Amino acid sequence: MVRSLQRPGSGARPLDRGRLALGLVSGALTVALCAVLIDRFVLNAEWWQVRHTVTAQPVVPQGAVGPPPGPLAVSWERTARTHHGPVAGYDSVAYTVAQGQVVTASGRGLEVRDARTGGTRWSYRRTGWTMLGWSATRSRLTAYFERDGHRGDRQFVGLDALSGGVLWRRTGEHPAAASRTTLQWPAGAGVTLTTDDARHELNGRSAATGARLWSRRLPAGCRLFEGAAHPSDGLESLSALALDCGGRSRLLAVDPATGRVRWDRSLGSGESPEVSMLDGVTLVSDDTALRAYDRDGSPFAVWNGDDLCGDAMCPGVLVGDLLIVAYRPEGARGDQGRMEAVRVSSGRRVWERAAPPYAALARAGDRVYALRPRLARGLLPAGIDIVESGGGVRTTPAPFALDPDLGGVRPWLAAAGGLLYAAVPEAAPRPDGAARLVALRGGPSGPGPAELGGVAGADWPDACGLLKKADLATVRLADHVTRPERGSIGGVRLPHPVTCAYEPKKREPPTGETGAEGADPDERDHEEIRGDQDGIKGGDREPRDAEPEPAARGVTVSIRWVAPAGASASGLLDALQATQAQARRRTDLGGDEAYEIGPTAGTIALRVDRYIVVVDAGRPTGAAARLARAVATHLHRPPT
Structure with a gap:
């Protein structure tokens, strides 16, 4: 016989209440455990977050050899879109070439390609996370990720390179x-450098296992700069890091293998400097000077000035005992620069010369490759200067366009395996932009000079012969003054004008009608309209209220390039439109390809076979299109 523990009409006994409480606690623990398991094995699980490919294919090492002097051709090219993650300012793309591979690093993660072919070898990225840093030493890479929206969730990942x-x-x-510009931090001797939350400590971790090998406290009152453009750099045997020491900056050089301080130097500013390391030389730029230190930390060269390097580090290379640096002298205009060679052992200047504002330098053996944003004033391609250690220079066009004011990637050069690698920013795909990586090889020579890519100077048409008087009459500019402009590249002078500006003739005011300023109203309102001679920035003029079909205020026709063949001209025009914030394709102008550049239709870039021409006519509306159509007709059938 079973007897009830509860009398009819009575409340719950303590035993029942205990069971109820135990059930509630058990349920809460179950829910908490499920939440933890879901967070660990679902929300933060590697199996769905990580996009990871690996390879077992061997790679062929490359020698320190670039292409020979002369015309260049594209071996392969790739683009990488910029990644605008939740952390502002970390949207750059950076590259390096090592061990026969090209590493592409961005907020999306790492992508590694075969340096000879451009074929993909392996990649690593994490969905919902942004890569904010990477380091490389020997055959090891380390990537640093932060979870989007949860900056406290961070992870280092060590990878076999x-x-x-x-x-x-x-x-x-x-x-x-x-x-912030390259996402890279120092590593060397198989050790990657890390720091604590307060940035008062410097740690060395094995790039092979992640184990901590050493730890060092930074000098009292000092901490590492955070979020700076380029506050550190490193090689296998030495790492240099800028320190913020209570309003004064310092430069600390350590042995990455042991953490031992090799030298420590005070700088002239409280701002974060730009730091660049070459083999045995450290370059430091702040808003007071550009300084060069040898491997023992002794300064051997100083260039004083607050804007020598602009917004980026002055490019430099080391050729034996010779440091070659490009910078912008104080008071120089936008297209003026300087290049100097300094003996490291003595600090003596060996040579110096005027130079364009080089965007990047690379060395291969005794040869230095220098990237110039423009081959020459008024022409479209970027240029590559080959600088000999004695100071001699040979120039050749690059098969791409470069606007150094665009963000997304700092212009970059490297030479290896007979190839020259160049990375340049692009505005397309709009609005985020991308970085274009181009691997260049030596191209076929032609009948013309290397400065023209092998094209004979006689093949360049006369810019003032591309429009006839009847063509200009369609925009009411039959009565005009012609202003031709010739071009030259190094010692090569083109035989015909490369730019032709058509301006309306000034009219004498009628007797007794002088207007408010004593001049013809048309003359007062006259605005000379020209294409940007150093790039395509046109189309930014707003039309004024005027009578129907007014006369054109001015027209400019520029031959921006003549390529060896139509295919290479097409690639260069595509590179041009990719550097523009606004570009719209036109298919009704009679040429092979055409783009409207800018917010209005006042500037048109046109390709006809191997010729690239820019027509600039801001008003009246449609004038640029009419004249571009006429240019296309005359290039297809040269005028007699």
């Missing part, structure tokens, strides 16, 4: 002074 295999993962620290 050749296969892409994951070696280790760690949480809890930060990269040591990662660059």
Whole structure:
């Protein structure tokens, strides 16, 4: 017989209440456990967050050899879109060439390609996370990720550089002074450098296992710069890091293998400097000077000035005992620069010369490659100068366009395996932009000079012969003054004008009608309209209220390039439109390709076979299109 523990009409006994409480606690623990398991194995699980490919294919190492002097051709090229993650300012794309591979680093993650062919080898990225830093030493890469919207969730991932295999993962620290423009932080001797939350400590972790090998406290009152453009750099045997020491900056050089301080120098500004390391030389630029230190930390060259390097580090290379640096002298105009060679052992200047504002330098053996944003004033391609250690220069066009004012990637050069690698920013795809990586090889020579890409100077048409008087009459500019402008590249002078400006003739005011300023109203309102001679920035003029079909205020026709063949001209025109914030394709102008550049239709870039021409006519509306159509007709059938 079973007897009830509860009398009819009575409340719950303590035993029942205990069971109820135990059930509630058990349920709460179950829910909490499920939440933890879901967070760990679902929300933060590697299996769905990580996009990871690996390779077992061997890679062929490359020698330190670039292409020979002469015309250049594209071996392969790729674009990488910029990644605008939740952390402002970390939207750059950066590159390096090592061990026969090209590494592309961006907020999306790492992508590694075969340096000879451009074929994909391996990649690593994390969905919902942004890569804010990476380092490289020997055959190891380390990537640093932060979870979008949860900056406290951070992770280091150690990777084998050749296969892409994951070696280790760690949480809890930060990269040591990662660059905002290249996302890279120092590593060397198989050790990657990290820091604590307060940035008062410098740690060395094994790039192979992630284990901490050493730790060093920074000098009292000092901490590492955070979020700076380029506050550190490193090689296998030495790492240099800028320190913020209570309003004064310092430069600390350490041995990455042991953490031992090799030297420590005070700088002249409280702002974060730009730091660049070459083999045995450290360059530091702040708003007071550009300084060069040898491997022992002794300064051997100083260039004083607050804007020598602009917004980026002055490019420099080391050729034996010779440091070659490009900078902008104080008071120089936008197209003026200087290049100097300084002996490291003595500090003596060996040579100096005027130079364009080089965007990047690269060395291969005794040869230095220098990237100039414009081959020459008024022409479209970027240029490559080959600088000999004695100061001699040979110039050749690059098969791409470069606007150094665009963001997304700092212009970059590297030479290896007989190829020259160049990275330049693009505005397309709009609005985010991208970085274009181009691998260049030596191209076929032609009947003309290397400065023209092998094209004979006689093949360049006369810019003033591309429009007839009847063509100009259609925009009411039959009565005009012609202003031709010739072009030259180095010692090569083109035989015909490359730019032709058509301006309306000034009219004498009628007797007794002088207007408010004593001049013809048309003359007062006259605005000379020209294309930007150093790039395509046109189409930004707003039309004024005027009578129907007014006379054109001015027209400019510019021959921006003559390529060896139509295919290479097409690639160059595509590179041009990709650097423009606004570009619209036109298919009704009679040429092979055409784009309207800018917010209005006043500037048109046109390709006819191997010729690239820019027509600039801001008003009246449609004038640029009419004249571009006429130019296309005359290039298809040259006028007699």
